[in-house]
Amino acid sequence: MPHIRATVTGPDLPADIARGLAEGLTGLAVTALGKSAERTIVHLDPVPADRYYVAGNPWPxxxxxxxxxxxxxxxxxxxxxxxxxxxxxxxx
Structure with a gap:
């Protein structure tokens, strides 16, 4: 059973965007890995943008x-x- 975890920017991820992302990641597990959609878990972890850093600098x-x-x-x-x-x- 694949478990896909995706961290995304922003705590207010709209439901339609979250569902589309989950469907796309599930589809990726099916097509790229040959796994069953019914047994694929997608965990979306929304994180506020101010907690991201790139090269030691705050995201913005x-x-x-x-x-x-x-x-x-x-x-x-x-x-x-x-x-x-x-x-x-x-x-x-």
Whole structure:
């Protein structure tokens, strides 16, 4: 039985967004890991933004850096990093 835990910014995660995230993560367990949706648990942990730090800086003033990996068996692993001087928000 897979247990997926996702930490998200903000204590006020709207119910429709939380449900969509849970459905998407469940779908990922089914397609990427071959697990049963009925036996997959998704735990969403909303955390206030002021408890996040990047490079030792509080989240709102942290350098814009984003890194992720694809876990799809059909997609190559991807990494992307934005330099701190980038005006774009993280993971936009």
């Amino acid at each position: 003033t942290a350098p814009a850096t984003c890194t992720w990996r694809s876990v799809s068996p059909r997609a190559p692993t991807a990494r992307r990093r934005r330099p701190p001087s980038s005006p774009e928000p993280p993971c936009s």
